[in-house]
Amino acid sequence: MQLFTNEYEFGATVTTILDETAENEDLEIIIDDNGVFFRQWNEAHERYDLILITHKMFAEFIHAMNKPEGAYHVYYEKK
Numbered sequence: 001m002q003l004f005t006n007e008y009e010f011g012a013t014v015t016t017i018l019d020e021t022a023e024n025e026d027l028e029i030i031i032d033d034n035g036v037f038f039r040q041w042n043e044a045h046e047r048y049d050l051i052l053i054t055h056k057m058f059a060e061f062i063h064a065m066n067k068p069e070g071a072y073h074v075y076y077e078k079k
Helices: 055-064
Strands: 003-009 012-018 027-032 035-042 047-053
Touching (some): 035 055
Antiparallel strands (some): 003 012
């Protein structure tokens, strides 16, 4: 079983994925108008490590999770 939370804050959605084993710090995924931020507390440096990706990159990441090993092109249709 995996535990996560979703919080809807003003201007952002925050999903926190908790490591129930306590081997790793929890992962926060913050989605706002600027993009998608991944942040995780870094105990050694006493600060968060932060990664920013575009919404499109995040959509491709989600799509990739359902594919086997290989290289893929993703085509988007304008609606």
